Each structure stands twice: as C-alpha cells, then as structure tokens.
Amino acid sequence: MKKYAVITLILFAVSFLSGCGDDESIGIGPVKKIELGAVDKALGEKGRVIFEQKCVACHKLDSKLVGPPLKDVTKRRKPEWIMNMILNPEQMTKENTAAKQLFGQYLTQMTFQNVSQDDARAILEYFRTIDSN
Numbered sequence: 001m002k003k004y005a006v007i008t009l010i011l012f013a014v015s016f017l018s019g020c021g022d023d024e025s026i027g028i029g030p031v032k033k034i035e036l037g038a039v040d041k042a043l044g045e046k047g048r049v050i051f052e053q054k055c056v057a058c059h060k061l062d063s064k065l066v067g068p069p070l071k072d073v074t075k076r077r078k079p080e081w082i083m084n085m086i087l088n089p090e091q092m093t094k095e096n097t098a099a100k101q102l103f104g105q106y107l108t109q110m111t112f113q114n115v116s117q118d119d120a121r122a123i124l125e126y127f128r129t130i131d132s133n
C-alpha cells in the first residue's frame with residue numbers, strides 16, 4: 001500500500017514538473033519559434049496598415065488607452081510572445097503569467113481581432129520598425 005502511495009506521488013510530481021516546463025517567455029498559441037532577420041520595412045508598412053485598422057481603438061504607442069502603450073514592446077517581450085498575444089489573447093490572459101498581470105492591471109480583456117498569422121507577423125515587424133528608430 002505504502003509503495004503505491006510513493007509511486008503515485010512520484011508520478012504526480014513528474015507530471016506537475018513537466019507541466020511547468022512550458023516556456024512562459026514565448027507565451028501560449030500557434031507560434032513556437034520564429035527567426036528574425038534585419039528589419040523589413042515593407043512588411044512593417046503592411047503591419048502599420050493592419051494595426052491602424054484593428055488595434056488603435058485600444059492601443060496607442062506612447063501612452064495608455066484601453067490597453068498598454070506598445071512602443072518598446074519588442075524590448076520587453078519575445079517575438080513569439082507578441083504574436084501569440086495577438087493571435088490568442090483570451091488564453092494568454094488566463095494562462096500566461098505576464099499576460100495575466102496585464103489583465104489584472106488593465107481590467108479589460110483584449111479580444112482576438114481576426115488577424116491571420118501573416119498579419120500578426122507584419123504587425124510584429126511594424127513594432128520592430130518603431131523600436132529600431
């Protein structure tokens with residue numbers, strides 16, 4: 001009986017620890033790894049257009065609106081995290097520590113804006129363009 005208890009405890013500990021192995025810094029969503037090259041201004045321009053259609057209702061670059069200011073976001077977060085936040089905000093604010101903290105601070109849920117993964121990549125490039133200036 002005691003032996004089973006020990007085995008159960010070990011199995012529980014292992015599954016718990018492997019669950020904690022998720023990389024918090026890349027967030028939760030479809031983007032696991034991206035490679036970045038030099039800033040692509042044309043892609044960034046495409047991103048700016050999408051940003052101005054779908055994001056400016058809640059975000060400015062230099063000051064708070066409904067959500068946080070987005071200037072320097074590429075310095076605070078990994079590119080994968082930023083794309084996962086854009087593509088999967090509801091799960092991010094529930095399960096990712098940094099996103100959860102933002103939700104606690106801004107008290108509004110960012111919603112998915114019907115952007116494709118390519119759109120999210122273009123928006124990321126727009127942020128990189130701004131942050132490299």
Ligand code: HEC
Nearest residue numbers: 054055058066067068086093102103106108109110111113
């Ligand atoms: C309904 C308002 C709303 C819209 C629309 C919106 N956001 Fe957000 N965003 C928020 C809020 C609020 C947060 C903070 C987390 C939360 O509370 O959900 C946030 C957080 C973020 C963050 C994390 C910022 C940081 O400091 O780490 C990024 C990046 C972001 N949004 C990008 C975007 C982009 C890109 C779009 C357009 C595709 C967009 N958001 C559309 C409200 C919005």
